[in-house]
Amino acid sequence: MEFFTHFGRYLIMLKGMFTKPENTKMYWKEFMRQCVDIGIGSLGIVSIISVFIGAVSAVQTSYQLVSPLIPTETIALIVRDTVILEFSPTLVCIVLAGVIGSKIASELGNMRVSEQIDALEIMGINTKAYLILPKIAAAMLTIPLLVIISMVLGIWGGRLAGVASGIISSDAFDRGLLTKFIPYNVTFALIKSYTFAFIITSIPSYYGYYVKGGALEIGRSSTKSVVVSCIMLLFADYVLTQLLLTH
Amino acid sequence: MIEFINIGKQFGENKVLSEVSHVMQTGKCNLIIGTSGSGKTVLQKCLVGLFEPDRGEIFYDGISFTEMNNQSRKGLRQQIGMLFQGSALFDSLTVEQNIMFPLEMFSKMNYGEKKIRVNEVLARVNLEDANNKFPSELSGGMKKRVGIARAIVLNPKYLFCDEPNSGLDPQTSLVIDKLIFDITKEFNMTTVINTHDMNSVMEIGENILYMYQGKKEWTGNNEEIIFSKNERLNEFIFASKFLQDAKDMRMLEAKGIISDDRNMEEILKNGDKLSN
Numbered sequence: 001m002e003f004f005t006h007f008g009r010y011l012i013m014l015k016g017m018f019t020k021p022e023n024t025k026m027y028w029k030e031f032m033r034q035c036v037d038i039g040i041g042s043l044g045i046v047s048i049i050s051v052f053i054g055a056v057s058a059v060q061t062s063y064q065l066v067s068p069l070i071p072t073e074t075i076a077l078i079v080r081d082t083v084i085l086e087f088s089p090t091l092v093c094i095v096l097a098g099v100i101g102s103k104i105a106s107e108l109g110n111m112r113v114s115e116q117i118d119a120l121e122i123m124g125i126n127t128k129a130y131l132i133l134p135k136i137a138a139a140m141l142t143i144p145l146l147v148i149i150s151m152v153l154g155i156w157g158g159r160l161a162g163v164a165s166g167i168i169s170s171d172a173f174d175r176g177l178l179t180k181f182i183p184y185n186v187t188f189a190l191i192k193s194y195t196f197a198f199i200i201t202s203i204p205s206y207y208g209y210y211v212k213g214g215a216l217e218i219g220r221s222s223t224k225s226v227v228v229s230c231i232m233l234l235f236a237d238y239v240l241t242q243l244l245l246t247h
Numbered sequence: 248m249i250e251f252i253n254i255g256k257q258f259g260e261n262k263v264l265s266e267v268s269h270v271m272q273t274g275k276c277n278l279i280i281g282t283s284g285s286g287k288t289v290l291q292k293c294l295v296g297l298f299e300p301d302r303g304e305i306f307y308d309g310i311s312f313t314e315m316n317n318q319s320r321k322g323l324r325q326q327i328g329m330l331f332q333g334s335a336l337f338d339s340l341t342v343e344q345n346i347m348f349p350l351e352m353f354s355k356m357n358y359g360e361k362k363i364r365v366n367e368v369l370a371r372v373n374l375e376d377a378n379n380k381f382p383s384e385l386s387g388g389m390k391k392r393v394g395i396a397r398a399i400v401l402n403p404k405y406l407f408c409d410e411p412n413s414g415l416d417p418q419t420s421l422v423i424d425k426l427i428f429d430i431t432k433e434f435n436m437t438t439v440i441n442t443h444d445m446n447s448v449m450e451i452g453e454n455i456l457y458m459y460q461g462k463k464e465w466t467g468n469n470e471e472i473i474f475s476k477n478e479r480l481n482e483f484i485f486a487s488k489f490l491q492d493a494k495d496m497r498m499l500e501a502k503g504i505i506s507d508d509r510n511m512e513e514i515l516k517n518g519d520k521l522s523n
Binding site for chain 1: 295296297320321322323324325327328329331332333335336337338348349351352353407
């Protein structure tokens with residue numbers, strides 16, 4: 001029963017975001033601020049994770065390919081597809097759910113508890129539209145870009161680790177990258193990243209916006225928002241894979 | 248003028264407001280007082296639209312607030328300023344940006360005009376040099392003054408203050424009270440103050456509504472409150488021996504038994520008359 005209460009209120013929150021802005025310039029300013037916060041702010045962690053994801057997948061693939069009948073180019077092919085299909089969109093978004101999600105929930109929670117949201121309401125500002133919509137929109141713009149960067153860095157990390165450890169030559173890796181490449185995989189990864197971007201910003205926004213109590217509750221709701229976002233993200237991952245990759 | 252008629256509000260089984268009616272007068276400091284949990288904050292939140300009352304009607308200068316659609320409410324809210332208990336300043340913005348925020352959102356002024364207006368209101372609250380400070384660098388009293396400056400920057404017709412003196416020392420409380428009182432007179436605003444600070448009641452209480460367990464218990468002004476026979480009100484207002492003594496003193500003054508520039512000898516000499 002509680003689930004339906006939360007879900008209903010979540011939908012009402014989303015509906016409440018779509019009203020005419022009081023001042024478009026201010027909304028645009030807030031949107032750009034969120035783009036910097038979410039996009040540029042997460043670039044460092046995304047880059048580090050992506051390089052290591054690619055490197056580890058190259059080394060582990062070579063460890064499992066023990067047959068001399070399988071060409072070494074296969075390592076590059078597997079690294080490419082796992083990075084594009086799963087690691088970059090899903091793993092990066094799970095990390096971002098922690099980084100961005102907790103930030104959004106605690107920021108909005110703190111604003112709620114310290115009556116800053118009430119202050120905006122009193123001024124006649126639609127707080128759902130001004131505080132939540134720019135966050136979701138900024139995430140939906142920047143997270144797919146981050147995922148594309150992550151794909152490139154992940155594959156580069158795999159190449160770097162493969163060549164450095166003598167598993168595969170750079171030429172063989174490059175040949176493997178071009179073998180049986182399916183462009184639709186990138187489209188699939190982008191569809192996932194748009195969906196995940198929405199999940200990892202709207203759920204924490206909900207938990208932050210409706211927080212009640214004090215500092216302890218802000219912490220709790222921040223943790224809960226990350227947990228729920230991750231679960232929903234994995235569920236969406238399964239559903240999208242089932243819908244878009246099975247024929 | 249803000250008039251509310253038979254306002255009722257309950258949360259689940261808990262009835263917080265029961266048919267409260269009153270008129271908040273223009274150009275006066277209207278106080279809502281009462282013990283913690285008496286419903287004064289809920290009443291104020293109903294008046295500004297942060298809570299929807301279950302029953303009753305609210306009129307802003309004769310226009311029904313309860314029947315307004317969202318768009319009209321938005322318009323009205325631009326005429327409302329509110330000072331929150333914790334000041335509710337935006338942490339990431341400087342004092343200047345905090346005060347400029349409503350101007351940026353709702354006015355068509357250029358940057359220079361906005362800056363002039365911000366400096367005007369900062370000067371009005373005696374905070375000329377605080378433009379570039381962040382809320383975390385301000386004292387409690389300064390935060391309240393910035394809160395007041397932000398509340399009045401759009402020249403509102405209605406000013407709401409929720410516990411303006413909470414967490415402040417008595418001297419700073421008096422400064423804030425005087426500031427609110429002066430601003431109310433200067434701009435002829437309808438000011439509604441939610442408080443349980445007795446200094447405020449005595450200093451600026453021109454129209455007082457005393458709430459008890461969600462009901463209107465007593466109304467009057469700061470002179471009438473001294474002579475009130477309402478037991479619950481007296482228990483609340485004159486809770487300590489010190490305040491009871493202060494009340495007795497005011498009664499002696501009113502009866503002409505002691506003068507305003509009294510001294511202790513005079514008071515001791517007239518002590519018997521008081522007990523009679």
